[in-house]
Each structure stands twice: as C-alpha cells, then as structure tokens.
Amino acid sequence: MNSDGTQDARGTHANPVPRPAGPPDVPTAPPRPTRAPGMPPPPDGSAFLTWLRTPRPEALPGVWRFGHRPRPEEEPERLPARQLLSGALIAFLVGWLIWSLLWNGYLGGWWVLPLELFTPESWRENNDRIGNAVLWYSYYTVIALAIMLFVGRLGRWGEVWRRYGPPAWRQAVPVPERPPAPEQDPAAWPALRAAGATDAAERLAADARAGLMRDVDQARIARAWQGVRNGRHSLATFTGAVLAEGAAACAHPSGARDLPSRQARHDLLTGQVRLGTTADDPRNPYAYRGSGLALSPELLGTSLLAVGPAGSGKTGGVVRPLAESLCLHALAGKAAVVVVGAAGAGLGESDAYDVVVRIGNPESVYDLDLYGGTTDPDEAAAVLAEALVGDLADPHPGSDSRRSTTVLAQLLGPFRAVHGRFPSVPELRQLLDGTPGPLAELRSGLLAAGQESLLRELDARERQMAHPGDVGGTLADRVALLDRPAFAGFFNTSGQSRPFSLKALDHPVRVRVDLPQRGHADASRMLARLVLAQFTASVTVREDRSLFACLVLDDATGVVTPEAVRGIQRLRSANAGAVLTLRTLDDVPRPLRGPLLGATGCRMVLSGVTPWDGQDFAEVWGKEWTEARDVTDRQIIAESPAGKAVHALRRAITGKAPTARAVTVRQVERERWSASELAHAVPAGHAVLSLTDVKGEHAPPLLVDLRG
Incomplete structure (x- = not known):
C-alpha cells in the first residue's frame, strides 16, 4: 500500500510529497486529534460515535442525509x-x-x-x-x-390525538438510543470482522471509543479497505498498518488528518457538504421543503455552473464549501482537487493544500507546467493553443480552429528534438514572431541530428509566415502576455524550477492555483483556460479512475470555449467534474450558452441576475403541468323586497356588495421558473438550483437559502 514514487508525476516531489494515500514507510506518532466532525470530542469519543451512528436514510438527490427524516411526496391535507x-x-x-x-x-x-x-x-x-x-x-x-x-x-379526534397528544410529546422529547449490536454498529467495523480481520476491527473500535478517531480517519480507512476488497492491496498489509498505527493508519502522504479549519458542515460518511436549506416555498416539491441541501461527488460528477453577480455569495457560499469538502475527500484518499481563483479570493488556507501555485508571486514554491507534463509535441500544442486563442475561435460548428495547433506543433516538435525540452515563454515568442536567429539555430540543430521530417515541418512554418492570414502573429501576441517581468520566474522549462503538472491527478492531491488578476486580467483568463484544458486532457486518459477528480474555477470569465464545452461533456465518464462560476452569461459567447448549460448537470442561479440570464435558465429548465385556479366573483341581484333589504344590511355591515364565487380548475403548462421570477423573486442570500447525479437521477429547480 506504499508508493515507491515510480508513478509520481513530474514536478510533484515536494515536502510533503503528494503521493497515493497509504501507510507511511516510517511509522510516526500522529498528533492527538483536537476535533471530531465539526466539534471538539470529549475524551471518550462519544461525539464521534454519535455522529457515526446517526441514521442516514436514502433520500432524493441533493438532500442532506445526516439525520434526515423523509417526507411524503405530496403535501398531506392539514386543517388549521x-x-x-x-x-x-x-x-x-x-x-x-x-x-x-x-x-x-x-x-x-x-x-x-x-x-x-x-x-x-x-x-x-x-x-x-x-x-x-x-x-x-x-x-x-x-x-x-x-x-x-x-x-x-x-x-377528527384521531388527528387531534396525533397532533397534541402523547405521540407529539414523544417526538418533542428525545429518547436516548441504545448502542446497536456489534454486527450492525459501524463503529465496530463489521465488514472487517466478517472478512477475518477481527484484531484490526478491535483496534479501530478502541480508538473510536477513546476519542482518537475522527471523520477523516474513518473515511480514509474505509477507502483503504475498499482497496483491499478490490484486490489493489493485500489484507495482511492493511491489517498490519491498522494494528501498528490504529486510527492514523493509511495516512495521506502529507501526514495531515484534517484541515486547519472548517467553515461548512461535512458528512464524509455520505460524502456530502451542506450548502443551505431548501426553502419552505410552494414552488419547491413538498418532499424537499425544509430539508438540508447538500452536494456530493455523485452530483459534482455531472459538473456545476453557478451564475450570479458580485456579492451574491458564489465564492463564500458555493466555491469555498465545495473546495473544503474536496480537500477532505483528498485526505481520505477519495479525490483529487484543483482550485483556481484570484489571489486573496478566500479559497482556503495554504496549509489546506499540498501544492499552492502563486503565479506572479516570487515567493511561490511551485511553478505551473505550461505544457501539462506531456512529452508529445502534438498534445502539448493542442492544449497550449486552446489556452492562447481558444476564446478567439469561431464558436459555430464546422469552423476550423486547428490552425493554431498546427502552427505550435510545427515549432514544438523541432525544438524538443534539438534541445530535449519544450521552449520557454521568451523562446516560444521569438519562434512565433519568426526571429531569424532562433529559427536558424533550430534549423542547424535539425540538420546536425538528421531530422528530415521535422525539418520539413520547420520549412512549412517559414513558408506560412509569409502569408497575410498566418495565425503565428496572433499566437505571438498572446504569448507576449506571459512574457512579462512579473512572470519572469515562471513557466521555466530548463529544470530550474519546480513545475506542477496536472498529470499528478492520479493521486489524491490538493492543489490551489492563484491567478494574478490585478494588472494581468488577460493573462489570468489565458492561464485559467490553460488549467481547464490540461485538466480535461489529463483526467480523461487516467488509467485509475477510482479517484474523483474535480476542477473548481472561481471565475470562468473568458474560459468557456467550444473545446472547453466538449471537454466538460467528457468528464462525466471519467469520474471527474468541474465547478464553474460566472457573474453573468454575457461572459459566454451567445452560441455557447446553450451547449454550456446542456453540458452541466447541476445549474445554479443566485439572486440578482438579469432577466436575460434568467431567460436562458428558464429555457433549459423547461415547463411543467400545473393546476390553475380561476376565481370569479359575480354580484348577486335580489329581486324581492326582503332580499333587497338583506343585501342592503349586508352591504352596510361588510362594506361590500353580496357576491357569488365561482372557481374553475384547469391544467396548464407553465415555466418552472420564469425569467422574471429568477431576476426579481429570488431573495438575497438565496439561489435556484437544479441537480443531476451521475446515475441520471435529477431534482427540479429548488429555491435554496444559502445562509441556512
């Protein structure tokens, strides 16, 4: 269950080394835990045992299952x-x-x-x-x-008895539950006992009772046990690690067993993080009203798009809890996460991540691999072209956006053949500009190496540079955005820096990339496209897809391109997902808005969006049949003198003329949420969210209070 480092990606060897989760080579005494899930546990570990034994019934997609009490699908008739x-x-x-x-x-x-x-x-x-x-x-x-x-x-005496009698009293007064039987107690590890690992189960149960185990430990050891059942690890290795280290066994390579701090409510037993509470609103299905709203990898596997103006709570209410949850999953050996946002955006403490890439900050320990850790010039050219000019490509179907990839491949291949590496940013800019010196040096190197096929690539590149419509100049202008003094120490390909590559997503690694938004907005959007392109290219070719990989992009402005939409569509089958946030859909080209909404299974609209944004969501959420009630009041005209007298008296008392009410009920098809409702009827701190999990189960648009 240990890693010898042979499968580690280039540029990820650091202290701590992000390697696959397993017991350390040299057992060390872990620090005494200070917190159980969300609160300090007493010395006897009763808080952890209570958390572990709390029922988590099966529920509809998005329902917070911890202690959930299912409700009927339809609202029962309830008299006042x-x-x-x-x-x-x-x-x-x-x-x-x-x-x-x-x-x-x-x-x-x-x-x-x-x-x-x-x-x-x-x-x-x-x-x-x-x-x-x-x-x-x-x-x-x-x-x-x-x-x-x-x-x-x-x-209805029976209803009075149930609502105000002893049954209601018993619900109001909690009754302490007895500890379950060992074969049904999750704290006793019945699966280990059934497989013959009784000693390991006893050790883990003793640590849980002593307050030495927390939710991350339980999830991590359960993940390691799943590896034993799948045949990736041996039972003897697992048992030995547990007997030697107890709750600290199979630790994450960083040695961390929890995050420095938590701001959201997490339930690692179900993998959920709670975002808020479903509002008790007639537009929400009755089964969802008042229940907690939570997301999990099963839902994020279909990707999430959140749209809302600045200050609506995208970062604090959505991105930060999801990033925190995915980091906990990584510590449990279940996920790999890459969080991308502006420096100082509040995406978590640096200690909560294994790798922090601060682009443009001279104090950054890590660099970003411009070519994604690949050695294939064609693959590197495709990813780099998407980052450089993906937003300039024609989003209409049938357009040819591969010319930039061809131009880059004509230069990257010969350069790597001569120098054994890809060019740095200044070198790539000179080659794209057609500077005579670097091209002549490259030609002489190819002639000396006898690379005739690559020499023909270079000849073709030189011929194309003479044409007015050559895209080399555009590529050079885009590369110039990265060839700035602020980035002088970054994107180094000579081996002098410690570049991080997204090829490391085969391991449970936690990565944060800080973009230099201030003064370098265009470069930041380009780098965000680069990370997204590298992410989709890396996770779809992983051999081991048991780890859930997720990219959290705090601001996707200028990132959504035709190739990015196609990449997001492929993530679902690769056990991966993406979380994208936008201030408005106007930041996405009009032809790509529909495909983007169709590629993401979870869609969120926060308060304050414009009616134009609401219209796009209203169309993708469609319509539903609903019951419409038309009420008509018709004035009653009395014919007899006595009736007229009664009507006059009634009008004097009530101030209204006597009327007869007629009610007409009919079925009509209406939008689930109209554009006007999304723009004006969503309260502050709320959002409308629709969900779809990887199995195809879905939830209709729900009004959610993100503050609850």
Whole structure:
C-alpha cells in the first residue's frame, strides 16, 4: 500500500510529497486529534460515535442525509389548528346531545329494539337485579361507544390525538438510543470482522471509543479497505498498518488528518457538504421543503455552473464549501482537487493544500507546467493553443480552429528534438514572431541530428509566415502576455524550477492555483483556460479512475470555449467534474450558452441576475403541468323586497356588495421558473438550483437559502 514514487508525476516531489494515500514507510506518532466532525470530542469519543451512528436514510438527490427524516411526496391535507379543535369540540357536543336525548327517552324506545331482538325475554324480566343491571349497562356502553366512534371520526379526534397528544410529546422529547449490536454498529467495523480481520476491527473500535478517531480517519480507512476488497492491496498489509498505527493508519502522504479549519458542515460518511436549506416555498416539491441541501461527488460528477453577480455569495457560499469538502475527500484518499481563483479570493488556507501555485508571486514554491507534463509535441500544442486563442475561435460548428495547433506543433516538435525540452515563454515568442536567429539555430540543430521530417515541418512554418492570414502573429501576441517581468520566474522549462503538472491527478492531491488578476486580467483568463484544458486532457486518459477528480474555477470569465464545452461533456465518464462560476452569461459567447448549460448537470442561479440570464435558465429548465385556479366573483341581484333589504344590511355591515364565487380548475403548462421570477423573486442570500447525479437521477429547480 506504499508508493515507491515510480508513478509520481513530474514536478510533484515536494515536502510533503503528494503521493497515493497509504501507510507511511516510517511509522510516526500522529498528533492527538483536537476535533471530531465539526466539534471538539470529549475524551471518550462519544461525539464521534454519535455522529457515526446517526441514521442516514436514502433520500432524493441533493438532500442532506445526516439525520434526515423523509417526507411524503405530496403535501398531506392539514386543517388549521383552530378549525380542527373547534370541529372536535362541536362533534363532542353533538355526541353528548344525542346521548342525553337517548338517556332521557326523548327519542322514544326504538333504540332498545336490537337488545329485544337478540336477547331472550327471560334475561330482561327475571328477578336477578345484578344480572339485569349488567345486561342493560353493557348495552348502554355499546351504544355510547358507537356514538363516540361516529362523532370521533366526524370530529377528527384521531388527528387531534396525533397532533397534541402523547405521540407529539414523544417526538418533542428525545429518547436516548441504545448502542446497536456489534454486527450492525459501524463503529465496530463489521465488514472487517466478517472478512477475518477481527484484531484490526478491535483496534479501530478502541480508538473510536477513546476519542482518537475522527471523520477523516474513518473515511480514509474505509477507502483503504475498499482497496483491499478490490484486490489493489493485500489484507495482511492493511491489517498490519491498522494494528501498528490504529486510527492514523493509511495516512495521506502529507501526514495531515484534517484541515486547519472548517467553515461548512461535512458528512464524509455520505460524502456530502451542506450548502443551505431548501426553502419552505410552494414552488419547491413538498418532499424537499425544509430539508438540508447538500452536494456530493455523485452530483459534482455531472459538473456545476453557478451564475450570479458580485456579492451574491458564489465564492463564500458555493466555491469555498465545495473546495473544503474536496480537500477532505483528498485526505481520505477519495479525490483529487484543483482550485483556481484570484489571489486573496478566500479559497482556503495554504496549509489546506499540498501544492499552492502563486503565479506572479516570487515567493511561490511551485511553478505551473505550461505544457501539462506531456512529452508529445502534438498534445502539448493542442492544449497550449486552446489556452492562447481558444476564446478567439469561431464558436459555430464546422469552423476550423486547428490552425493554431498546427502552427505550435510545427515549432514544438523541432525544438524538443534539438534541445530535449519544450521552449520557454521568451523562446516560444521569438519562434512565433519568426526571429531569424532562433529559427536558424533550430534549423542547424535539425540538420546536425538528421531530422528530415521535422525539418520539413520547420520549412512549412517559414513558408506560412509569409502569408497575410498566418495565425503565428496572433499566437505571438498572446504569448507576449506571459512574457512579462512579473512572470519572469515562471513557466521555466530548463529544470530550474519546480513545475506542477496536472498529470499528478492520479493521486489524491490538493492543489490551489492563484491567478494574478490585478494588472494581468488577460493573462489570468489565458492561464485559467490553460488549467481547464490540461485538466480535461489529463483526467480523461487516467488509467485509475477510482479517484474523483474535480476542477473548481472561481471565475470562468473568458474560459468557456467550444473545446472547453466538449471537454466538460467528457468528464462525466471519467469520474471527474468541474465547478464553474460566472457573474453573468454575457461572459459566454451567445452560441455557447446553450451547449454550456446542456453540458452541466447541476445549474445554479443566485439572486440578482438579469432577466436575460434568467431567460436562458428558464429555457433549459423547461415547463411543467400545473393546476390553475380561476376565481370569479359575480354580484348577486335580489329581486324581492326582503332580499333587497338583506343585501342592503349586508352591504352596510361588510362594506361590500353580496357576491357569488365561482372557481374553475384547469391544467396548464407553465415555466418552472420564469425569467422574471429568477431576476426579481429570488431573495438575497438565496439561489435556484437544479441537480443531476451521475446515475441520471435529477431534482427540479429548488429555491435554496444559502445562509441556512
């Protein structure tokens, strides 16, 4: 279960080294945990055990399952309390009146006919007073019970009992639950016991009771046990690591067992992070109202697009909790995450990540590999062309956007053949500009190496530079954005820096890329496109797709291109996903808005969007059949003098003319959320969110309070 480093990606060897999760080569004593999931545990670990044993029933997509109580699909008929209690009282008085009339004989003697028909006359007329009394009072009791059943059903006494009686008291007073049986207690690790690893299960259960285990430890060890069941690791290796280190076994290569701090509520047992509460609104399905709203890798695997203006809560309410959750999943060995945003955007502490790339910051430990860690010139050219001019390509189908890739390949291939590496940013700019010196040096190197095929590529590039429509100049202008003094120490290909490559996403690595937004907006958008292109190219060719890989892009302005949309569509089958946020859909070319909304399975609209943005979401969410009620009030005209007098008196009392109300109910097809509602009816701090998981289950647009 250890890694010898042979599968590690270039540029990821750091302290700590981001390698696959497994027990360290040299066991070390882990620091004593200071927190269980979200709160400090007492010494006996009861908080962790309570968290672990809390029921998590199956629920609809997006429902926070921790302690969830399922609700019916349809809203049950519920009378107002005043109407319910008054009806129950009236029914009781009616029953009492009927009984009084029967007892006092005001209704005649017909009610004793059943007794006379079904009992012998000798029973009623004998001299045995006790027997006679028992007979008659038993009959009275039967009659009274029949009256009570009738008026009780009429007055809904059962509903009164359930709403205000002992059943409601028992729900209000929590009853402490008994610890489950060992074979049903998740804290006892029944799966390990069933497989014969009883000693390991006992060690883990003892650590849990002693307060030495937390939610990340449980998820990480469960992930390692899944590897044993899948045959990736041996049972003996797993058992030995657990017996030696207990709850600290199979640790993440960084040695971290938790994040420095948490701001959101997480449940690593289900993989969910809670974003808010579904509003108790008639537009939400009844089964969702009032329940927690959470996201998990099963939902992020279809990608998420969030649109909202600045200050609507995209970063703090959506991006930060998701990044935090994915980092916890990485510590558990379940995910690899890349978070991209502006420097100082509040995407988490540096200690929460294994690799932090601060582009433009001289103090940055890591560099970004401009070519994605590949050695194939054609692949490097395709990714780099997408970053440089992907936003300039014609988004209409049938356009030829491969000329830039061809131009770059004509230069990258010969350069690598001569120098054994790809060109740096200044060298690439000179080659694209057609500077005579570098091209002549490259030609002489190819001649000396006998690379005739690559020499023909270079000849073709020199011929194309003489044409007016050559894209080499455009590429050179774009590369010039990176050839600035602020980036002088970055994108180095000579081996002097520590470049990070997204090829490392085969491992549970946590990466944060800080973009230099201030003064370099165009370069930042170009670098964001580069990271997105490298991400989609890397995760779709992974051999081991058991790790969920996710790219979180805090601001996708200028990033959405035709190739980016096609790449997002491929992520779902590669056990990967992307989270994109936009201030407005106007930042996306009009022909790409529909494909982008279609490529993402989870779509979110935050408060404050424009009606134009709302229209695009209203179209993709479609329409539904709903019940429309038309109410018509018609004035009643009295014909007789007495009726006119009554109407005059009623008008004097109420101030309104007497009317007759007519109600018409019909089925109509209406938009789930109209553009006007999305623009004006979403309160501050709320969002409308639709969900789709990787299995195809989906949730309709839900109004969610992101502050709850």
